[in-house]
Amino acid sequence: MSLVEVMNVTKEYANGEESIRPLDGVSLTVEEGDFLSLMGASGSGKSTLLNLIAGIDLVTSGEIVVADTDITKLSRGKLADWRARHIGYIFQTHNLIPVLTAYENVELPLLLLPMSGAERRKRVEIAMEAVDLTSRASHYPRQMSGGQEQRVGIARAIVANPTLVVADEPTGSLDDETTEQILLLLERVNNELGMTLLMVTHDADAGQRAKRKIRLERGRLMENGQELQTAKLRTA
Amino acid sequence: MLKFVPYVLKSLWRHRARTLLTVSGTAVALLVFCFIGAVQQGLLALTSDEDSGRTLIVFQENRFCPQSSRMPQDYERTISKMPGVKDVIPIKVFTNNCRASLDAIVFQGMPAEKLKAWRDIDLQSGDMASFASQDDAALVGIDVATRRGLSVGDKFTIGDVSVVVRGVFQSATAAENNLIFTQLDFLQRARGANDVGTVTQLEVHLNETADPDALAKQIDDEFRTGPVGTTTRTKGMFQADTLADLAELIGFVHWLGYACVGLVLSLVATTTVMSVQDRIKEHAVLQTLGLRPLRVFNLVIIESFLLSTLGGILGVVGSSLLLSSTGMSIAAEGVTIAFEPSLALAVQGIVVAVVVGLLAGLAPGWHASQTEIVSALRHA
Ligand SMILES: Nc1ncnc2c1ncn2[C@@H]1O[C@H](COP(=O)(O)OP(=O)(O)O)[C@@H](O)[C@H]1O
Numbered sequence A: 001m002s003l004v005e006v007m008n009v010t011k012e013y014a015n016g017e018e019s020i021r022p023l024d025g026v027s028l029t030v031e032e033g034d035f036l037s038l039m040g041a042s043g044s045g046k047s048t049l050l051n052l053i054a055g056i057d058l059v060t061s062g063e064i065v066v067a068d069t070d071i072t073k074l075s076r077g078k079l080a081d082w083r084a085r086h087i088g089y090i091f092q093t094h095n096l097i098p099v100l101t102a103y104e105n106v107e108l109p110l111l112l113l114p115m116s117g118a119e120r121r122k123r124v125e126i127a128m129e130a131v132d133l134t135s136r137a138s139h140y141p142r143q144m145s146g147g148q149e150q151r152v153g154i155a156r157a158i159v160a161n162p163t164l165v166v167a168d169e170p171t172g173s174l175d176d177e178t179t180e181q182i183l184l185l186l187e188r189v190n191n192e193l194g195m196t197l198l199m200v201t202h203d204a205d206a207g208q209r210a211k212r213k214i215r216l217e218r219g220r221l222m223e224n225g226q227e228l229q230t231a232k233l234r235t236a
Numbered sequence B: 001m002l003k004f005v006p007y008v009l010k011s012l013w014r015h016r017a018r019t020l021l022t023v024s025g026t027a028v029a030l031l032v033f034c035f036i037g038a039v040q041q042g043l044l045a046l047t048s049d050e051d052s053g054r055t056l057i058v059f060q061e062n063r064f065c066p067q068s069s070r071m072p073q074d075y076e077r078t079i080s081k082m083p084g085v086k087d088v089i090p091i092k093v094f095t096n097n098c099r100a101s102l103d104a105i106v107f108q109g110m111p112a113e114k115l116k117a118w119r120d121i122d123l124q125s126g127d128m129a130s131f132a133s134q135d136d137a138a139l140v141g142i143d144v145a146t147r148r149g150l151s152v153g154d155k156f157t158i159g160d161v162s163v164v165v166r167g168v169f170q171s172a173t174a175a176e177n178n179l180i181f182t183q184l185d186f187l188q189r190a191r192g193a194n195d196v197g198t199v200t201q202l203e204v205h206l207n208e209t210a211d212p213d214a215l216a217k218q219i220d221d222e223f224r225t226g227p228v229g230t231t232t233r234t235k236g237m238f239q240a241d242t243l244a245d246l247a248e249l250i251g252f253v254h255w256l257g258y259a260c261v262g263l264v265l266s267l268v269a270t271t272t273v274m275s276v277q278d279r280i281k282e283h284a285v286l287q288t289l290g291l292r293p294l295r296v297f298n299l300v301i302i303e304s305f306l307l308s309t310l311g312g313i314l315g316v317v318g319s320s321l322l323l324s325s326t327g328m329s330i331a332a333e334g335v336t337i338a339f340e341p342s343l344a345l346a347v348q349g350i351v352v353a354v355v356v357g358l359l360a361g362l363a364p365g366w367h368a369s370q371t372e373i374v375s376a377l378r379h380a
């Protein structure tokens, strides 16, 4: 049983008369501890696939099973609880809460889990340490550089020790030097913390840093020049 | 959910100008709301206390302003002999303004021993003995004293009437705090020889078994043939009749109280809608982290609740301070309505603020909780 099983997933957007179908029956499996990059042209549906796997968007058809849970069957409330426990999401533009300090931003996901104050403090400190921002704990987002903000974003994504960390163009709005820092950090998250990582990027160099490199072309998923095999639906 | 309160507070603090405006607007509206409530309560108190149903007021027939009611003082003796009557107090009333006024001065002259026997007053300063022994002495209600800055020893003149303050009192009946008590014969002589031997009204106290209505009829029948006809009513009825015009106005003003509630609702709702629109993306991020839609709803409700409740508390405290420090009242034809702060009113104000706060958050909270995460994240 793989950690993530995307089976025959289609996503369709109705646009008045027309409808677009960025994902047309795609399938993908991800093993625990893997580091995948998902590349493709702008508008090809990369974010759509990532959001479906992260449980913040709904499939038109197909199934997505993550850690033995078919998330396409969950209610909105249950799906939110599931995200709190299983998903760490790294945004392109960090999306930190501006009124909260770096520390409080990182602490946020833990407030949703049953946990003592002491345990929370310990976990936040470990995550802040991992992104090397202990000294900035009491800073507000506006007092930090773009790279630092993104590192806080990464700390927030890993602090709850999620099953899967997803990142949507995490280096998309950073300069080269900072991009390198962030990529190194993501590699460490994968290697040293052993977290499974799915990264969407349109930057070919960034994509090469992953262990598996997937491309999305015209609604289909390709790996090493071959289309990924359509899996049988579990329920079939 | 409590863990998120600091986040809500910080969000409110971030837009402190907006928060401050909303809170102060709410405070002003609640202040007016409580003020209107106090006026209504004052009116209600005049007609609802026990005394007002068991005490009769005899007034000259078809007369309204105290100056125009002039009955022979010896009516007192005739009424005293009627069965069921415990005591009769002859009272001379003088007011500087018979029309509705916020600063009317009302004098009641009555024999000192009857004042002691029938008025439940508590002297804050001065003493009863010097009041009883001095001809032009006056006992001043605390609200008049506050309003006019009077204290023991001061000379106080209104029109032809000049008195020396010999005491400042607090009465168990709020409306009496707006009265000035003098000796009966002093007030009878104060405005020329014409009034000597006449009284404005007679206050008839009944024993437990007497029927107020029957006795009122008996009194009016007795004096029908003159020399001066009378109209006798319970004290409550008398006050209600005297203040009928004002009561109608106050009844109308109470709609303004509802308008204040509506104002708070729209004010807090507007601010909350703005705050939700500002944070469409932020709420989507919170949902991505795993915040249930219901919790997003709760966050918004907590925010509107805090705004409204904080404003409500300020408004209620403000109105209590205002009402208790200024001793405001309204009087017409010698009868006064006191504006008194009360615990019941304060509680009512806070409850209104809390309920309105919760209501104001419903629609924006629902909207925030129903936002689609992905499209909200694309939001600039
Ligand atoms: N809510 C939506 N309504 C309609 N079309 C959408 C919506 N979201 C995405 N799309 C379309 O789906 C396609 C894939 O979008 P996206 O996954 O964001 O692409 P990528 O991340 O690869 O750039 C695009 O053509 C986009 O315009």
Ligand SMILES: [Mg+2]
Residues within 6 Å of the ligand: A046, A047, A048, A168
């Ligand atoms: Mg994208």
